[in-house]
Amino acid sequence: MSGPLYVPVLPARSHAAGAFRRLWPDVRAAIRPLWNLPPLPGATPEALATAVGKYVGPVSAASRHGGWLDAPFGEDAQTAALAEALFLFCELGWLRPVTGPERTVAQQAAAVETARRCLHGLGVRVWVTGEWDARLGEAVRVLLARTGPEVPVDLLLDMGAVLDDRPDAGKEALRALDALMPLAVWRSAVLLGGGFPRVTADMLEEGWCESARAEWRMWHEVRVTGRAYAPLLGYGDYGVQHPSALAQAPTPGSGGPPWGVLRYTTDRSYLLFKTLTRGPDRIAVNRSAARRIVELPEFRGAGAGQGEEWLSDCANGPLTTSKGVGGPREWLCAGNLQHMTYVVQGLSGG
Incomplete structure (x- = not known):
């Protein structure tokens, strides 16, 4: 098992694509982003195709070294149209489709079919935003059985927000990995988490504040456990935004706080x-x-x-x-x- 050095979880938005493109070439070459399409509530198939081109086109062009492409907020009625629109960017670039155990059977099937057609593999994103639930492991096993051994799979264990109020995140990540790692010959496995806080005006009353990189600490806790997979476990985070920023739907206008x-x-x-x-x-x-x-x-x-x-x-x-x-x-x-x-x-x- 081998994998990327660093996997940032980024929104498929212009500011993130622009920052990624501006990185020094050697830095960019070491990164495999997990790009996330924003919510597009109620969008028709025609509107989805246009929106996917708008948001994914720039990140696909920037991701010449690979990465993953996810639409975690897609609605059930949008599954077929999203799969068709995202397939183009997975086929032409080096981006891999993503699914997960909590997704619908239709979305799982669409992602697996895209992975088979594009030949780049499949990302299996498992969210553990609280305590590890053993039922997730069984759901991943079922998903992998549907996928088949011919499709290379990457494990993206996503712990969501990992702040100081979640001190047992490392233990929960370890429980999840112990259950998930034996389920497949994973091409790579990455531990993801977001330690950047949700910033409020109150936090900055003194003009500045400090927040611990709890996701960085979590990754190190798992790495020193002595597990056979630990030295090969990749690192990922949500950059300098709280994980909830991914779920913000595009809004027109230039309003905002002062x-x-x-x-x-x-x-x-x-x-x-x-x-x-x-x-x-x-x-x-x-x-x-x-x-x-x-x-x-x-x-x-x-x-x-x-x-x-x-x-x-x-x-x-x-x-x-x-x-x-x-x-x-x-x-x-x-x-x-x-x-x-x-x-x-x-x-x-x-």
Whole structure:
């Protein structure tokens, strides 16, 4: 069993695709994203085809080294149309379809058929957002029996939100892996989890806050157990967004709160600094937030990656112009650039 170095769970949205494309080539080559189509409630087959092209086209073009493509929020009535629309991108690129034990039989069958036709394999995404339920193991066994041994399968064990209020996540992940690993000759197995918090204004009352990288800790807990599969277990996270961000349906307009956040990932923590989206103090506050990051002992310098470069430029820009200050999309992009680069370099010993 072998697999990718790093699997970020990313929304199939322009900000994530843009950040992924901007990564240094060696960093991007080490990553196999799990792309997620957003909810498209009530969309007709014609509208689905257009939406899939809009959201998946850019991420497919960026994923030349492979990855997975999932539509976890697809409605039952959309199964056939989604399968047809997603097949094109799995066939032309190196993206693999995804299914899971809780999906409908129709969705499972569509994903398996796509995997057979595209010859890239199938991702089996198993969500364990609380305690491990042994019935999931039986459901995975049934799904694998339907799939057949001729289709290579990848295990994507998704623990969902892994925050400090879930201290037993490592134990639950281990219980799940002990049950799932014997069920197949997995081509790869990845442990996924999201440790980035759901950011609120209250969290940033002091201008900044810190949150532990609990998903990183969970992965290490499993890796040191001595299990035969542990050294080969891949690492994945949800980048610098809370897992619930995947379920946000596309919304028109440019509204939003008057505040935002700059993000910086360190070995053990996520550091969050408050920014402003509007108001007369926006430029000064935002440059000050970036300056606080670049003055951190953990800051690795402008040459460490595009995220650090952007933060340095923002911190050192003039207070007389808003150029380089950015907005929510730029802040999110910079955070993902810094985070993904940091994770790859850490996993590869760089």
